[in-house]
Amino acid sequence: xxxxxxxxxxVTLSEEAFLTINCTYTATGYPSLxxxxxxxxxxxxxxxxxxxxxxxxxxxxxxxxxxxxTTSFHLExxxxxxxxxxxxxxxxxxxxxxxxGAGTTVTVRA
Amino acid sequence: xxxxxQFPSHSVIEKGQTVTLRCDPISGHDNLYWYRRVMGKEIxxxxxxxxxxxxxxxxxxxxxFLAERTGGTYSTLKVQPAELEDSGVYxxxxxxxxxxxxxxxxxxxxxx
Numbered sequence: 511x512x513x514x515x516x517x518x519x520x521v522t523l524s525e526e527a528f529l530t531i532n533c534t535y536t537a538t539g540y541p542s543l544x545x546x547x548x549x550x551x552x553x554x555x556x557x558x559x560x561x562x563x564x565x566x567x568x569x570x571x572x573x574x575x576x577x578x579x580t581t582s583f584h585l586e587x588x589x590x591x592x593x594x595x596x597x598x599x600x601x602x603x604x605x606x607x608x609x610x611g612a613g614t615t616v617t618v619r620a
Numbered sequence: 621x622x623x624x625x626q627f628p629s630h631s632v633i634e635k636g637q638t639v640t641l642r643c644d645p646i647s648g649h650d651n652l653y654w655y656r657r658v659m660g661k662e663i664x665x666x667x668x669x670x671x672x673x674x675x676x677x678x679x680x681x682x683x684x685f686l687a688e689r690t691g692g693t694y695s696t697l698k699v700q701p702a703e704l705e706d707s708g709v710y711x712x713x714x715x716x717x718x719x720x721x722x723x724x725x726x727x728x729x730x731x732x
Contacts, residue, residue, distance in 0.1 A: 514662070546723075551725075552725055553623075553624070553711070553723045553724050553725035553726060554663075554711060554713075554723035554726075555723070556721070599662075599663060601663075605718065606651065606653075606668060606675075606676075606718035606719075607665050607668070607676070608655070608663075608665065608721070609662075609665070610655075610662045610663040610664070611662055612660070612661050612662045613657070613660070613662070613663070
């Protein structure tokens with residue numbers, strides 16, 4: 511079945527540091543790929559998505575590129591802020607159902 | 621527009637008791653989903669409603685879990701009797717089609 515493996519946390523960074531969260535997937539078809547974020551006390555929010563190979567999703571300074579050859583969708587941000595502290599989930603879907611990774615907790619310190 | 625509303629936000633119950641979680645989807649969204657995250661692990665699919673019909677309940681862990689969606693509006697997820705391993709965060713989501721999920725804030729269930 512479809513599955514997602516993402517970098518384990520927790521990750522602690524200083525403000526303005528570079529953030530990378532690795533995500534790889536296994537799927538039989540051609541899934542869409544997503545990054546969701548959960549800020550403290552809030553629900554899951556879609557951060558960005560990509561629907562086909564070589565697509566780049568971007569939002570709020572975050573980027574991820576759908577790499578079919580390496581089955582990866584790594585999340586990056588060049589300069590993080592304290593407000594980026596959250597749990598980040600990589601996910602895939604080839605129909606109505608989402609398959610998530612285990613989540614990576616990111617803490618950004620001032 | 622109002623988002624997906626879940627309540628309670630937190631629930632602490634004793635093993636063997638019954639708990640009912642509720643989800644109010646965005647008005648007009650025919651598709652409603654339940655997911656849960658147990659023990660800080662991955663978020664897993666539980667089931668999918670289209671209007672009042674269960675389209676896929678392949679993720680329901682066992683028969684202690686019962687989901688309903690009255691009249692195609694709000695949904696409830698009942699756990700009876702609750703066990704320790706049921707502790708986790710239960711998320712509800714809705715969508716107008718099979719894409720474009722909006723998630724609720726989740727219900728944190730603790731079984732002691």
